[in-house]
Amino acid sequence: MIKISKIEYYLPKDILTNQDLEKEFPEWSSDRIKEKVGITQRHISSENETVLELAIQSSEKIFKTYDRNKIDFILFCTQSPDYFLPTTACILQDKLGLRKNIGAMDFNLGCSGFVYGLAFAKGLISAGIAKSILLITSETYTKHINPKDKANRSIFGDASASAVIEKSESPEDYKFCLGTDGSGAENLIVKKGAFKKDFELNPNNEFDPENLYMNGPEIFNFTIENIPGLVKETLEVNNKTMDDIDYFVFHQANSFMLNYLRKKTKIPAEKFYIDMEKTGNTVSATIPIALKNMMDKGTLKEGDKVLLAGFGVGYSWGATIIEI
Numbered sequence: 001m002i003k004i005s006k007i008e009y010y011l012p013k014d015i016l017t018n019q020d021l022e023k024e025f026p027e028w029s030s031d032r033i034k035e036k037v038g039i040t041q042r043h044i045s046s047e048n049e050t051v052l053e054l055a056i057q058s059s060e061k062i063f064k065t066y067d068r069n070k071i072d073f074i075l076f077c078t079q080s081p082d083y084f085l086p087t088t089a090c091i092l093q094d095k096l097g098l099r100k101n102i103g104a105m106d107f108n109l110g111c112s113g114f115v116y117g118l119a120f121a122k123g124l125i126s127a128g129i130a131k132s133i134l135l136i137t138s139e140t141y142t143k144h145i146n147p148k149d150k151a152n153r154s155i156f157g158d159a160s161a162s163a164v165i166e167k168s169e170s171p172e173d174y175k176f177c178l179g180t181d182g183s184g185a186e187n188l189i190v191k192k193g194a195f196k197k198d199f200e201l202n203p204n205n206e207f208d209p210e211n212l213y214m215n216g217p218e219i220f221n222f223t224i225e226n227i228p229g230l231v232k233e234t235l236e237v238n239n240k241t242m243d244d245i246d247y248f249v250f251h252q253a254n255s256f257m258l259n260y261l262r263k264k265t266k267i268p269a270e271k272f273y274i275d276m277e278k279t280g281n282t283v284s285a286t287i288p289i290a291l292k293n294m295m296d297k298g299t300l301k302e303g304d305k306v307l308l309a310g311f312g313v314g315y316s317w318g319a320t321i322i323e324i
Contacts, residue, residue: 187219
């Protein structure tokens with residue numbers, strides 16, 4: 001069993017509000033954006049601000065109250081890295097002044113990234129490879145988005161979240177449920193930028209293939225088809241019922257999708273947490289940001305059981321239960 005000992009997050013200083021978008025796209029109403037996706041503003045990384053800089057900020061918040069010398073592994077999740085190579089995690093070890101006799105690796109996942117990171121951390125701790133893991137989810141998706149893409153600009157924001165994962169003394173050993181369907185890869189993709197050259201533009205994509213392309217209806221369909229079953233499976237493999245769970249924290253995609261999922265999954269509204277109004281969809285950082293906000297507000301208390309579910313680009317999905 002693992003536990004999340006600390007969580008902190010960092011948001012870039014630049015803010016894009018619905019009113020800002022309305023000025024650029026007069027046909028859009030700021031109130032309508034809020035009504036549709038549940039977001040009023042999102043934080044945007046500056047031109048020279050990368051996932052590394054964001055990760056340093058969120059991690060240094062951790063080390064104000066946690067001894068950095070205890071960290072013996074870095075897991076870094078991003079889909080907008082500073083470089084193809086070296087891994088950002090290696091650079092981060094030096095920038096944070098961590099010990100050299102530690103492990104460090106990047107992994108490329110989107111909205112399921114935090115749950116997968118917890119799974120990796122559990123494996124490392126269970127195998128005796130690490131005792132104190134710094135799990136970082138840091139993303140600057142807005143750098144992938146075309147300035148004329150009003151839909152994606154209204155949804156995504158940038159952020160970094162850092163968490164310390166350690167062994168728990170709890171007798172519970174919660175299992176993970178993970179899933180993959182690569183047949184949906186082209187429904188959320190940046191086609192150009194790496195080494196595959198024989199790309200073709202989706203006929204509905206008017207933007208450059210270096211930009212983020214999202215087929216919203218297909219992403220919605222994928223979510224509705226897979227996530228209710230994921231929740232059911234996660235409860236079953238852990239011998240729990242919905243009544244045993246105090247809160248459900250899903251990837252904060254947008255409020256319309258989350259409310260639809262909640263109703264389809266029959267989760268009571270008072271157990272279902274939605275909080276993206278001031279941050280937007282920050283990809284792999286949404287779940288840890290939500291958990292930190294719940295802790296700061298006193299919503300979560302010791303002993304609470306929380307079902308986490310991440311899903312999106314890949315397609316990729318994953319869920320587990322944690323105990324506060």
